[in-house]
Amino acid sequence: MDGIIGEYKEPTDAGPRVTLVFYPGAFPVKWNQCSVAADFFAEYFADVGEGGLTEEAERRDFVGSVGYVLNELIENAVKFCAGGTVVIDAGVDAGEFVVVVSNQIATAAVDGLRVKFAELLDGDPAELLMQRVEENAANPELTTSGLGFLTMLSDYKARLGWRFDPAPGNPDNALLKTTARLQVKSS
């Protein structure tokens, strides 16, 4: 089951770092709290990373990009969480924002996700995005848009990676860690 797809990187203690853990088993995460959590990380790292972003336009772009990407990752983790915790671990190091969002999924879902993630990284994200939206328009009964990772890759130039591990203490589940990286100052 173990394995890595894409570029997997975890935050380090070399720069500012924050970890947030939700325990949805006891207290389910409400949908709008994904947004609140994402905005907290975006605002926090805009001010602490390497002296903070002082240029108004740079700060706005950073908060917008990190807020978007994190909100998508947290929404995914909350939506697909099959037990256990949802962990958000983020840091800024050497001009790069790095986040890992972890949640448990059913072991039976691993193989399908592995194929899906590999396809996302193999194709041209702009083209895959076009195809997916046309499919969504043709199939109004679909309940997920499938655009989260595609917009991160295509519109935000995020670098994505995934890692599968056994879930501690639950043989029916796997631990999925999703990582995204963004340049702090987009060029």
Place this chain on the structure above:
Amino acid sequence: MTDTTTRPSGSDTDIKGPGYRVWFDAPSRTVHFEGVLRLSTSEYKPIEDMLDRVLLASPSLGLRMTELQFLNSSGINLLYKFAIAARKKGDTEITVHGSSTIPWQGKSLPNLKKFLPTIVIQVD
């Protein structure tokens, strides 16, 4: 007690929820998007239905995004699907008003042209 915190309220041309409002101004034939829209895919249904209705009633339409600070990928899906619906309908004049100070708009609005080549994107 029923939890109504994420339920939209208002009429079928004025949809309000916590932190957002989407409403149709009939005289200017403009749909205004305001606040933060990070709903789940199914929660976008009332907005999707409203866009379908106004497009059917009026092929000339403005979408004002200048007060929409955030939009998640499910909301972007809704916008792109609307562009496809307008392309399929044909003979539409759709103008999107965006803001250069709202980051998601610079990144994701230009894609609308791929789905609806005749759409006009005006950035203030």
